[in-house]
Amino acid sequence: MRYLFVGDSMTVGAAGDYTWRYRMWQHLRGLGEPFSVVGPRVTLYDRAADAAVSSDYADPGFPPHARRHLAGWGEGWRHMVPLIGDAVREHRPDVLLVSLGLIDLGFYTDAEETAANAARFVAEARAARPGLRMVLLPVIPNSRADLDPYFADQCAELNTLLAKVVADLDSPGSSLLMASYPPGYDILLDTYDGTHPNVSGEHKLAAAFADAMHQAWGIGTPYEAA
Template structure:
């Protein structure tokens, strides 16, 4: 199950990195199922998650499932994840959260506490669940807002500590690396949200982390 903010839900006309991951998993020829309570993209005109205008209309409806929202972070997902795990029964969560928290809602310290709450709620619903977390990728705001940039660095340190503290053999946690070669100028369309090349890099970060650490899937074929 994909869990994330605006970078994960995407907006009307996007492929999304979820689509790129689905393509990757299909290419491996191994069985998998994408689960989650939502399927839509964010519609910028209405400001609501009501669009189904994916860039590839052949993206199957079942593979579009996720738990992601425009403007939603750890603060919002921690209270939702338990019910989502119980209802949709994922074995694995691919999580990209944190930037929106720091931008609008919580400090790095508070965000890290919400992360820990999220992990606890997910495990209460499925004690054997596995989770891969992506570190925060500072957006263009960090170029001119030094306190915000420091909060991004602080949260990534706290995320690494939380993963080290909370990782267990029964319910492994994994912190992926920052996507290889990710550049805001070329991999986003607005300094925050991924364009096609950024989508591939995000998917690759998750795919390669799972393969290298757990032997799950295979290395991402660079496109």
């Protein structure tokens, strides 16, 4: 099984982070089944350089081949639509694990436009590899939602619209799945800045994907923190 992680700053991580990608790699490795992590990028975001140029993962033992991804600081659905087709064609993933949307709502598009970009993303990915399966994570509102009721409403609306995209576009030959909102996720306890996951948050994000795949597709086992 070949996995491609797609996401924004919560997925790419910053210098010094473990990332939820690392937690998912640990989970997959513990299953004892063949798998690989694929993608065109391997680095973390470096705040000083304002670019994804860091290899300073919290665990230096995280192997380079497992660091692969298609995620970017400040990138959302609208940025990934033109990239996903080439990435899928080149790296041939079987499953996409996707966490996007917060940056779109924060800076670029409203909920309806963002959901339309998500549907375009699905179409582009399937055109490149028709049997591809995808798991989408609901948007997790950050601390801005506590101060901006409109932004909070947009996050909730996008999650409703994403669920509709999944329901409308799911097919037997290319399964599309909406993961559950991570149970108990608390931005005060599970992030280090109101947006980006800390260790407990990383485990909860990885668990959302792992549990969705196990429940819907029978892949692996329920998530257990290493």
